[in-house]
Amino acid sequence: xxxxxxxxxxxxxxxxxxxxxxxxxxxxxxxxxxxxxxxxxxxxxxxxxxxxxxxxxxxxxxxxxxxxxxxxxxxxxxxxxxxxxxxxxxxxxxxxxxxxxxxxxxxxxxxxxxxxxxxxxxxxxxxxxxxxxxxxxxxxxxxxxxxxxxxxxxxxxxxxxxxxxxxxxxxxxxxxxxxxxxxxxxxxxxxxxxxxxxxxxxxxxxxxxxxxxxxxxxxxxxxxxxxxxxxxxxxxxxxxxxxxxxxxxxxxxxxxxxxxxxxxxxxxxxxxxxxxxxxxxxxxxxxxxxxxxxxxxxxxxxxxxxxxxxxxxxxxxxxxx
Amino acid sequence: xxxxxxxxxxxxxxxxxxxxxxxxxxxxxxxxxxxxxxxxxxxxxxxxxxxxxxxxxxxxxxxxxxxxxxxxxxxxxxxxxxxxxxxxxxxxxxxxxxxxxxxxxxxxxxxxxxxxxxxxxxxxxxxxxxxxxxxxxxxxxxxxxxxxxxxxxxxxxxxxxxxxxxxxxxxxxxxxxxxxxxxxxxxxxxxxxxxxxxxxxxxxxxxxxxxxxxxxxxxxxxxxxxxxxxxxxxxxxxxxxxxxxxxxxxxxxxxxxxxxxxxxxxxxxxxxxxxxxxxxxxxxxxxxxxxxxxxxxxxxxxxxxxxxxxxxxxxxxxxxxxxxxxxxxxxxxxxxxxxxxxxxxxxxxxxxxxxxxxxxxxxxxxxxxxxxxxxxxxxxxxxxxxxxxxxxxxxxxxxxxxxxxxxxxxxxxxxxxx
Numbered sequence: 001x002x003x004x005x006x007x008x009x010x011x012x013x014x015x016x017x018x019x020x021x022x023x024x025x026x027x028x029x030x031x032x033x034x035x036x037x038x039x040x041x042x043x044x045x046x047x048x049x050x051x052x053x054x055x056x057x058x059x060x061x062x063x064x065x066x067x068x069x070x071x072x073x074x075x076x077x078x079x080x081x082x083x084x085x086x087x088x089x090x091x092x093x094x095x096x097x098x099x100x101x102x103x104x105x106x107x108x109x110x111x112x113x114x115x116x117x118x119x120x121x122x123x124x125x126x127x128x129x130x131x132x133x134x135x136x137x138x139x140x141x142x143x144x145x146x147x148x149x150x151x152x153x154x155x156x157x158x159x160x161x162x163x164x165x166x167x168x169x170x171x172x173x174x175x176x177x178x179x180x181x182x183x184x185x186x187x188x189x190x191x192x193x194x195x196x197x198x199x200x201x202x203x204x205x206x207x208x209x210x211x212x213x214x215x216x217x218x219x220x221x222x223x224x225x226x227x228x229x230x231x232x233x234x235x236x237x238x239x240x241x242x243x244x245x246x247x248x249x250x251x252x253x254x255x256x257x258x259x260x261x262x263x264x265x266x267x268x269x270x271x272x273x274x275x276x277x278x279x280x281x282x283x284x285x286x287x288x289x290x291x292x293x294x295x296x297x298x299x300x301x302x303x304x305x306x307x308x309x310x311x312x313x314x315x316x317x318x319x320x321x
Numbered sequence: 322x323x324x325x326x327x328x329x330x331x332x333x334x335x336x337x338x339x340x341x342x343x344x345x346x347x348x349x350x351x352x353x354x355x356x357x358x359x360x361x362x363x364x365x366x367x368x369x370x371x372x373x374x375x376x377x378x379x380x381x382x383x384x385x386x387x388x389x390x391x392x393x394x395x396x397x398x399x400x401x402x403x404x405x406x407x408x409x410x411x412x413x414x415x416x417x418x419x420x421x422x423x424x425x426x427x428x429x430x431x432x433x434x435x436x437x438x439x440x441x442x443x444x445x446x447x448x449x450x451x452x453x454x455x456x457x458x459x460x461x462x463x464x465x466x467x468x469x470x471x472x473x474x475x476x477x478x479x480x481x482x483x484x485x486x487x488x489x490x491x492x493x494x495x496x497x498x499x500x501x502x503x504x505x506x507x508x509x510x511x512x513x514x515x516x517x518x519x520x521x522x523x524x525x526x527x528x529x530x531x532x533x534x535x536x537x538x539x540x541x542x543x544x545x546x547x548x549x550x551x552x553x554x555x556x557x558x559x560x561x562x563x564x565x566x567x568x569x570x571x572x573x574x575x576x577x578x579x580x581x582x583x584x585x586x587x588x589x590x591x592x593x594x595x596x597x598x599x600x601x602x603x604x605x606x607x608x609x610x611x612x613x614x615x616x617x618x619x620x621x622x623x624x625x626x627x628x629x630x631x632x633x634x635x636x637x638x639x640x641x642x643x644x645x646x647x648x649x650x651x652x653x654x655x656x657x658x659x660x661x662x663x664x665x666x667x668x669x670x671x672x673x674x675x676x677x678x679x680x681x682x683x684x685x686x687x688x689x690x691x692x693x694x695x696x697x698x699x700x701x702x703x704x705x706x707x708x709x710x711x712x713x714x715x716x717x718x719x720x721x722x723x724x725x726x727x728x729x730x731x732x733x734x735x736x737x738x739x
Contacts, residue, residue, distance in 0.1 A: 049538075052538075052542040053542065054542060071542055072541075072543060072544070072545065075544075078542070080538075080539060080542050082535060082538040086534030088531075088534065089534065091331075095331075095334075099331050100539065102323070102327035103327050103540060103544055104543045105543075
């Protein structure tokens with residue numbers, strides 16, 4: 001694809017005998033919100049660090065804006081929010097923002113003016129001349145987002161942007177990200193919280209243990225990996241519904257929550273047949289709905305319960321995979 | 322380059338804005354002055370010593386010694402006739418701190434020049450010197466009189482000598498005397514040592530702050546690690562030069578106004594050991610050149626130390642080897658002053674790690690050919706490039722590393738890796 005703003009081509013990164021990222025390839029088209037999803041320790045942060053040229057891949061390559069050159073050379077066009085947040089605690093808010101924008105290549109006066117604008121926009125104008133350490137955690141996070149977006153980057157990389165956010169700030173961030181997209185920017189963010197990803201992503205990639213499990217548009221992923229699902233709610237009597245759920249010709253998988261259940265249809269099965277069978281079994285239904293599976297479910301199905309074990313074997317190197 | 326400039330500006334502005342900087346700027350001279358003058362004042366102001374004189378002489382020599390000691394005003398003597406048990410009871414008095422010490426005199430003083438001084442503190446040089454001088458004076462007088470010299474002639478023969486020393490700088494005799502050279506060397510060594518240490522550690526904490534707050538990841542994605550380190554060194558270096566400028570200007574103002582401020586002879590009283598040296602332009606140049614050299618050399622090492630540590634405590638430990646080199650250079654000052662032309666002094670002023678302190682000290686002591694300064698500066702410059710190169714490689718990997726401090730072997734690998 002020629003309009004891909006970011007191409008990660010079979011990158012591999014090993015730390016002391018443990019492979020954090022294994023032959024991972026991604027392609028992020030311009031103007032989308034791209035979710036990099038995976039459990040803790042899957043290699044999300046390592047991948048983002050390689051994109052940012054903070055870590056060098058052992059093999060494979062990263063291409064930005066369709067050309068050569070590392071993230072550092074495009075610093076002015078990239079906004080980066082690292083997983084571990086930090087600012088200079090003893091500096092004034094306005095000065096920190098100005099400095100971080102200058103380092104990305106902005107002129108000092110422009111940087112200062114834009115910092116003020118953003119502080120106004122996020123209601124922090126009274127804090128501009130306070131030291132960072134005097135701000136609450138929530139306010140510091142806002143300052144950090146401003147630092148990421150201030151220079152109006154074309155590509156924004158957010159590593160676990162919702163981690164540790166209160167609902168108000170989370171909504172604010174959500175709005176900011178959607179606004180960036182409306183203005184034609186590209187956003188890549190990593191998360192292990194699927195609800196957020198579902199709300200935001202156009203495209204996504206799920207990784208576990210450094211390997212890609214699935215990628216593509218949200219709709220595509222749901223179609224190919226979700227299977228067909230039915231949600232059933234009972235109105236009192238459940239009849240002999242258990243027998244229907246156990247029929248592997250109709251139902252591939254079931255999550256029975258008592259008053260309601262989520263079914264995954266077996267291959268070639270017809271939903272109407274299940275409906276008939278349920279009614280025939282004496283169950284009284286208040287709801288029978290064909291649903292697309294939640295991203296959460298796809299994620300859990302794909303990743304499995306044991307995928308979270310790959311964490312923290314890294315020593316002597318940046319520790320967060 | 323604009324990015325490096327932003328880093329330099331941040332380091333400079335943030336530091337100059339702190340209260341600490343202005344405290345140092347205003348109180349620094351007071352602090353250095355105290356550091357220099359206090360030991361002298363304290364050694365002098367140890368007070369008049371209470372000393373007993375156990376007089377075992379068979380003539381009036383003991384009495385003469387007591388009279389002469391009173392005149393020194395350094396000791397307050399009490400004559401005690403010798404007898405059995407006197408020494409023991411005086412020893413108890415000293416032990417109980419009612420007495421500082423006692424002097425045992427016998428006829429051996431005049432016959433063979435022997436006397437004994439017992440005291441709780443025998444390293445009080447001023448007291449020892451006063452007693453020894455007095456004893457030698459009295460013994461001489463008695464011996465001369467015994468040889469038949471008229472006592473009046475003996476009294477008239479005493480003359481106090483004040484030796485005036487003048488330094489030869491190049492081929493020209495300057496007005497500067499030994500005391501001034503000494504104090505200049507001392508001043509420069511202390512200020513160089515303190516400043517290189519202070520600003521080097523400043524660079525280290527700055528690196529450490531960026532590392533522990535993790536802001537370094539954002540910076541490194543926009544700047545090369547070397548640009549960041551360079552900006553830090555130059556920024557902190559600029560702060561130190563600004564500090565010196567403030568000190569220089571205020572010192573100049575103070576000296577030119579001192580007559581008005583303290584009265585006309587205040588400077589005579591300030592002490593004979595330490596006198597205001599005249600600071601020539603050449604001296605200022607040597608000082609600044611070696612300060613900058615020393616600062617760049619040491620602070621790039623301190624930057625690497627900051628990069629491999631992940632907490633203040635760790636950094637404090639890891640900085641010890643670097644501190645040690647600096648301390649040795651400072652300690653060597655005394656040996657160098659003793660003989661600025663010795664093999665040791667020349668070697669130390671050429672070794673780049675000790676040169677920043679050793680060479681200015683030799684310079685102050687006098688008569689140093691420019692070629693030697695140039696050679697030492699050249700070696701220093703080459704070393705700075707080498708050390709900075711190595712430090713930058715350690716820095717580059719270290720700042721992004723978390724967890725355990727790397728071993729020597731790992732660091733060598735970092736330096737070797739492209």
